[in-house]
Amino acid sequence: MRVGAGRSSCGRWSGDAAKRAAGWSPATPVTVEEKVEAIRDLAADETVAALAACDLWIIPPRVGRMILAIPPARTPSPMIAASA
Structure with a gap:
């Protein structure tokens, strides 16, 4: 995943972005x-x-x-x- 992709401006991962990166199902499907x-x-x-x-x-x-x-x-x- 590219820097900043699925992450907030604070440099932290959102829960759903981390789940997507790990191959898990996100809590909120998009x-x-x-x-x-x-x-x-x-x-x-x-x-x-x-x-x-x-x-x-x-x-x-x-x-x-x-x-x-x-x-x-x-x-x-x-x-x-x-x-x-």
Whole structure:
């Protein structure tokens, strides 16, 4: 790491910069790769992963009513019917 890269003007390392330099996961992810890795770490627990998926993909009631008003949306697809 270059002098001053990831360091404050006082010449001290921040905790996250030191972790990055050591190859550890930082406490506050900044890059896309760090954020994806943080999500993977959290989603390693099956319960947490299921709750996160539900929170991310929940459909607002107004949108759900609009989708159900479309006739093809009410019939299950062959893929869903086969897995049931």
